[in-house]
Amino acid sequence: MGLNVKRAAKLLIGALVVLPAGYAAYHFRTDIKSLKLPFALPFMPAAEAEQGPAAAPPPRPPVAVKVATAKAEDVPIYLTGIGTIQASNTVNVQSRVDGEIVQILFQEGQDVKQGDILAVIDPRPFQAQLDQQLAVRQKDQALLDGAQIDMERYDALIKTAAISRQVVDQQHALVEQYKAQVRNDDAQIEYARTQLGFTNIRAPISGRLGIRLVDQGNYVRAVSPTTIVTVTQLQPISVIYTLAAVAVGQTRLSLGQTEAPVVALTADNSVELDKGTITLVDNQVDQASGTIKLKASFPNKALKLWPGNFANGRITVDTRKNAITAPAIAVRHGPRGDFVWIAKADDTAAFRPVTVGQIFDGRALIDKGLARGERVVTDGYYRLENGSRITIEGQTPTAKAQPTAQPRSEPRVD
Structure with missing residues (x-):
């Protein structure tokens, strides 16, 4: 009885080992058949290793x-770069005479024309100096007139030997002296008028005013000038572009005065600010950066270009005829x-x-x-x-x- 139980247990254990091994061997054989091998495995027929290529x-x-x-079309050739906007002219308005500012005649941000009066210095001291010089001239002119009358009288008397030649010569010298004095008086009068005119501080150029820097009632001096206001000329306006000298050298542009169309653009090149002209190529290259400066002039009628700001530039340097083009997205x-x-x-x-x-x-x-x-x-x-x-x-x-x-x-x- 015990012997039969042991035999049955061995058979059960053997079956549990053999059945999984057989199942695994069968599937392994099936998978290996799908492989395309140039040689035959020991457990697979040689014909299976020589199967033809898959469909x-x-x-x-x-x-x-x-x-x-x-397409074939005429294409403008551009140079592009970034530039700094500069006013064509910028002037600091200062007093040329000493005195107290008695009037301020402008508003900050106002557009002015050349010659407009911006401020007034107390003119009374300068008017007095002018009046004084006019009086001196009048005195000297009277002396000259009397000396000339005497000279004419002496010239008549010398013909009759009534007076000596020495007296006549001295009178002629005196007349010349008075003439020189009158000419000096005229110069002093002109100087006094000029100084009086400087009491009206005028706009030296046409442009737009900035912030007022001196208030009415302040005393200003010519020897240590104080800026009253700054005038900036905005129309036309300049832009200084900095480009690679090698790129500029490959175009028709040359050093010195030149002419080439240019368009000013915003930083993202999406908006056109103004159209102008390249008027100057600088006469030297920056050795450190290998760049050269180009100066452009824009009418700036819409006042979109502001001094000190930046603007991109697209300079037309040539036009290529019948060039091949395609959409940039391609x-x-x-x-x-x-x-x-x-x-x-x-x-x-x-x-x-x-x-x-x-x-x-x-x-x-x-x-x-x-x-x-x-x-x-x-x-x-x-x-x-x-x-x-x-x-x-x-x-x-x-x-x-x-x-x-x-x-x-x-x-x-x-």
């Missing part, structure tokens, strides 16, 4: 894209440089490297890699690979034979 996968569906045609950037996707006549996409000259108004100037009339992909390029089948949106598809699967001859670049 080709089904072709991928075409990628929907939008395209645009490359140009992609990869590890090997710029490229576009070309929509070929057989409705497949092709990778094409290009050289971009510049981007302007949403279009790219293509220096190399694209011909007029070729179609470039402008949307849907993220799923493209070299040779991918495409369908062009907005175009009626034509009946074609179903192509075989396209091999991946070019990895996806973008």
Whole structure:
């Protein structure tokens, strides 16, 4: 009885070990058959190792894209840079004579014309000096008139030898002395009038006033001038651009006076501020930075350019005739440089490297890699690979034979 129980237990244990092992061996044999091995395993027939290639996968569906045609057009060539806005003229208005300010005749921020009176210095001391010089001249003129009468009398008497030649010569010298004194008086009178005129402080240029810096009642001196107000000329206005000297040297611009159209733009290049002209290319290059300064003049009629502010500039230096252009959105950037996707006549996409000259108004100037009339992909390029089948949106598809699967001859670049 005990022997039979032991035998039954051994058989049960053996079955529990053999059955899972057999099940695993069966599935392992089934999986290994699906492997394509160039050699036969010991437990599988050699014919199974020499199975033919698997059936080709089904072709991928075409990628929907939008395209645009490359054009040939006249393209302006630009140089771009950032510039500092400077007033054409800025003058600190100061007194040229000593005295008390008795009147302030302007408002802060006011537009003034050249010659407008801005402030008045007490004129009474200067008027008194002028009156004094006028009186002195009147006295000297009377002395001159008397001396001339005596001289004419002496000239008549010398003819009869009634007086000596010495007396006549002395009288002639006295007349010349009085004439010189009168001329000196005239100069003193002109100086006094000038000083009196300086009591009216006038605008030296036309422009816009800033903040008043001196109040009425203050005493000002010419030897230590105090700025009363600053006048800034805003129309026209200047912008100083700093550009790479190498880039400027490749254009038709030359050192000194020149003329080239320029457009002032906001910092994000989205808004046009004004149109002007490059009037000057500086006569030396900054050796530290390799840059050169260009001066532009703008009419600034809308007063959008403010002194001290910054403005981007787009300078037209040339016009390229019949240049190839494409939408800027079609140009992609990869590890090997710029490229576009070309929509070929057989409705497949092709990778094409290009050289971009510049981007302007949403279009790219293509220096190399694209011909007029070729179609470039402008949307849907993220799923493209070299040779991918495409369908062009907005175009009626034509009946074609179903192509075989396209091999991946070019990895996806973008």
